[in-house]
Amino acid sequence: MTELPGDLLFTSEHEWLRQEEDGTITIGITDHAQDALGDLVYVELPEVGQDVTSGGDMAVVESVKAASDVYSPVTGEVTAVNDVLADTPENINSDPYGDGWIVRIRPSDDVADTMTPMEYQEFLDGLEE
C-alpha cells in the first residue's frame, strides 16, 4: 500500500478529496479501492456542468469482476472530468492519487464526514480485523 498523501481527506467509501486553491475539490478513489477492484477497464464519467448531490451517484469504475459506484462527497457542480481515463482507465490503478483523479467539483455546501489520513489508516486497519 502506498503511503497516504498528507494533503488529502478521505471518506468511508474509499474516496479521497483534495481542496484546490480556486475553491474546487478534486476527487478520486484510494489505493485500497483500486487494489480491491483489480485492473480497471472502464470509467463512466459525469458530464461537465452536471449537478451532483452529497452521497449521490457521480461516476462508475468498472473492472472485470465489478462495477462500483463512486459517490459525490459534496453537493455542487462538476467543473472538470479526467477525460484521459476514457482511454487509460488503468491510471487509477497505477497512480490513484495523481493521474488517476476522476472528477473536479465546485461545492455549493460544506463537505461532511471526512477523515484525515491518519483516521483513514485507522479505518482501514479496522476493516482488516
Place this chain on the structure above:
Amino acid sequence: MPFIPHTDDDVREMLETIGVDSISDLFDEIPADLLIDDLVGVPDALSEMEVVRFMRARAELDGTPLCFIGAGAYEHHIPTAVWDIATRGEFYSAYTPYQAEASQGTLQTIYEYQSMITSLTGMDASNASLYDGASALAEASLMAVRANRKSKSKRILLTSGVNLTYQNVAAAIAGAQGLVFDRLPLDVERGTTPLGALENTGEAPVAVVIQQPSFLGTLEQIDAITDWAHEQGALVIAIVNPVSLALLKSPGQWGADGADIACGEGQPLGVPLSSGGPYFGFFACRQKLIRQMPGRIVGRTTDLEGKMGYTLTLQAREQHIRRSKATSNICTNQGLMVTAATIYMSLLGHQGLARVAKVSHANTKSLVRALTAIDGVDALFDGPIFHEAALRLNIPVGPVLDELASQNILGGYDLSRDFPELGNALLVCATETKTDADLDAYASALAAVMALQQKQGA
C-alpha cells in the same frame, strides 16, 4: 459434463458423514406451518407412455393447414440439416457458458452468431440474444434512456407500423420505470408514417423506434425519419426482419449516421412457428453504446499460452454483478434457437438468404394479384412492400377467415382489431414455402367464400 444421480447408498453415506438423520432434517429451519404435504390441484404423475399419448393427441389438434399468416412470425423452409445438427447432444444440452474452459464450443457458436447478426444489421456489436422481438424492444427502450445522457425525456416515439404487441409488451416491462410509448399516426392511404406527422410531436423523445418493414408490410422512409430523430437528439431503434435484411438497406446505413440500436424477432432464421414460441430476440448496437447493451456478450481473446479462446465479457454490467443498476435483469439467452439460427445462416449464406427473401416477396405479389382479381377484394396500399400485403374486403374479415379455416386454409391476419382505421382489412403473406398450386387453392377458396358471403349478405 454428465449428470450422475445419487443412489440411496450414496445418500445414506453422505447423511452419516454430516451427522444428519434424513434429508428433510436439512430443511428444519423452515417453520412447520409453512411446509405442505400435497400439491393441491396438481393431478397425479403420468407414466411416460401416458404422457406421449396425451401429447400426441394434443398435437393432432394442430393440423397442417395452408398458412398465409405473417404478422411477425413467418413460415420459412428450414433445411433438415439445421435441426439435425442442432439436436446433437453437444449442441442441444450445452447451455450456461459461465465456465469458459468447459464451454468453448457453445461460446464459439454464440460468437459466430453475434458476428452474423452484426453483419446483417450493419451494427458494430451484438449480444447473445434475448427472449423475443417484443422484449427486445423493451430492452432497447430502457437502453436508450440510459445511453442518451443528453436527453431527460422518457418518451419513446414509435412509427405507425410498429407491431402493437411489441408496444404493449414494452409498455408492460418498461412502464413501471416511467417510460412512455407514443405512436405516430398512420397514413391510411399509403400504410406508412407520413413525414408531415414528424412536426409538432410534443416533447422531444429520448428515442424513435422505426419498424422496417412495418407491421403492414409497407416500407417506411427510414432515412428521413432517422435523420429527423437524430436532429431532435433522439437515438434511433430499428426493429427489422432479419430475412428482409438480405435485400433491404441495413439499419447501420439508415440516414446520415445509421441507427443506434437494431433489434427484432429472429424466428424467421430457422426456428419453426411452434404455436408461438420459443423464438429469440436479436439485439445489436453501435460500438459507443456497447456498455449499455443488455444480455450476455461473448468475446474472443487469447489465453495465457497465446491460444485463441472465447469467453463471456463485459459481465460487470449484468445483474449477477451489478444488481439493481445492471443493464437488465436478464441472465440467459435463447441458446438453442440461436444455435439453429447460426446453422441456418451458415447453410444459406448471404445469397441463400437473399433468395428466400426474393421468392417470398414474389410469391406475395402473385398472391395479391390473384386475390385482388376477386370481386370485393382490393389492395389497400400501392407503395413498396416486403413479402406481406394488406387487403381490403367489402365484408367483415372474421367470418371469411373462419370459413377458410374450416377448409384448412389460414387466410391471414385480421387487421380490423389493431388498425380499426383501415376497416375490413386483412394482412396476407406468402413465403417461399408456397407453390403456385397453393396460391391457386387460396384464390379459389376465397373467391367462393366471398361470393357466398356476399350473396348471403345481400
